[in-house]
Amino acid sequence: MKYDIIFLGGGQAGIFGAYEAVEKNSQLKVLVIDKGRMLKNRVCPKETLGKCVNCPTCAIIYGVSGAGAFSDSKFNMDYKVGGDVHTVTGKEVVNQTIKDVVSVYRKFGFNEEPSGLKYNTKMEEIKRRCIEHGIQLVDTPTMHLGTDGSRKLYTMLVDYLLEKNVTFVTEREVEELIIEDGKIKGAKVSYKGQMEEYYADNVVLGMGRSGAHKVMDLCHKHGVNYQNGAIDIGVRVEIPDIIMKDINENFYEAKMIYYTKTYNDKMRTFCSNPSGFIAAEKHAEDVILANGHAYKDKKSTNTNLSLLCTKTFTKPFDKPFEYATAIANLSSMLTGGKLLLQSYGDLKLGKRSTDEKLERLNIVPTTTDYVAGDISLACPKRILDNIMEFIEAHDKITPGFASADLLLYFPEIKFRSTRMEIDKNMMTNIEGLYAAGDSSGYGSGLNIAAVMGMLAVRHILTKY
Ligand SMILES: Cc1cc2nc3c(=O)[nH]c(=O)nc-3n(C[C@H](O)[C@H](O)[C@H](O)COP(=O)(O)OP(=O)(O)OC[C@H]3O[C@@H](n4cnc5c(N)ncnc54)[C@H](O)[C@@H]3O)c2cc1C
Incomplete structure (x- = not known):
């Protein structure tokens, strides 16, 4: 037919x-x-x-x-x-x-009405801090x-x-x-x-x-x-809701864009889930990627969001998809097919995370599909430097964001290479x-x- x-x-x-x-x-x-x-x-x-x-x-x-x-x-x-x-x-x-x-x-x-249409004083304060610290706040009406x-x-x-x-x-x-x-x-x-x-x-x-x-x-x-397009590589982070309270209650999701001072690369926040849950998704054999969900009726006490670095490659390189897949493969090799989790505290100290060290934190991961380890063994330096710089910049808008309790799940990748x-x-x-x-x-x-x-x-x- x-x-x-x-x-x-x-x-x-x-x-x-x-x-x-x-x-x-x-x-x-x-x-x-x-x-x-x-x-x-x-x-x-x-x-x-x-x-x-x-x-x-x-x-x-x-x-x-x-x-x-x-x-x-x-x-x-x-x-x-x-x-x-x-x-x-x-x-x-x-x-x-x-x-x-x-x-x-x-x-x-x-039938839900969109949020983010009118600014209150808290939102104005957040926007002011973004302006002060070189972060672009992309504020568009959103329905959830x-x-x-x-x-x-x-x-x-x-x-x-x-x-x-x-x-x-x-x-x-x-x-x-x-x-x-x-x-x-x-x-x-x-x-x-x-x-x-x-x-x-x-x-x-x-x-x-x-x-x-x-x-x-x-x-x-x-x-x-x-043509070859960009590829987004980064981490999904998880942080106690109380740190994100002002953003969650006033914007639900604040989309931020930041160009790093070190490399002038574009970083952005993406898909924030207040009181949400981390998910490990299998995209292909040995391509296990971090993602996040929020439910209307089931709540955690953590917010998750991704911090993504947009990478566009120049000629002669024409395999961005394979590049990102290789990074995911490397991470999966280290974890045996799970997400790689490290606390920001351990990352800054240059130490791997362990289950025992994670238990000392104020935050409990909302997934068990991870192996505690060292993200720097799988994430290219340039991307990791960008992520860390963005975390520090975000901390200026959301005090407490760059704390030891910030959990980083690696990798989160958005394949858009064509x-x-x-x-x-x-x-x-x-x-x-x-x-x-x-x-x-x-x-x-x-x-x-x-x-x-x-x-x-x-x-x-x-x-x-
Ligand atoms: C966990 C998660 C949370 C998200 N949250 C949001 C959000 O809050 N807001 C937002 O705007 N966007 C969100 N997104 C992104 C959004 O879901 C996508 O942008 C959107 O679904 C894209 O629509 P699409 O039709 O292009 O692709 P998809 O919705 O992905 O559909 C593609 C379809 O193609 C099928 N397919 C793939 N390969 C083949 C093949 N070889 N043969 C036949 N069929 C094939 C798949 O089974 C799938 O059904 C989220 C994505 C994820 C994964």
């Missing part, structure tokens, strides 16, 4: 694209292909066993609704956060489409759904798509694109050792960070134009092939992935 649109990847970009398609033209035959399972069948064994058992396809990362399904769902309502597709489309288009995405959230029961809230919302959205006859084929891995005379014709997909072919003249490639490497291979192999060449309709140089979301190299958040999925579909709709 030939479809009108195929979404390769049923994450945020895929399901919002599929929604836009069937909502605007109910006659369209829409197919979503995903490597993971349907949302309802995405069950992480950790929930019952209490620890990560390294499933071949991680249910947290892969599956319908994508990384967003289990994410804390802080939805940023401005083009400035979540990606930079506005460099292709213009700011107005992105902000208008974000409003359209929000109206879909509202339709499925997400929470991990369990987002799961409910995506369940309703996927059920709606099924009602509207969107076809989902899951546990299928995209292996090849089918391209004839510069036009997309479909994709080849592996399923239980067999190859299957699916056909359409419009294909939206949205395989997220988890599929970014595959997307780079596909581009390389099929002549889809792309930046596909797209036009304002998200179309690549291959006719009918569109790119959306994190794997396009233009997205890093829920908002921009959904926007790109919708914009691609709006162009496809003009053909029908």
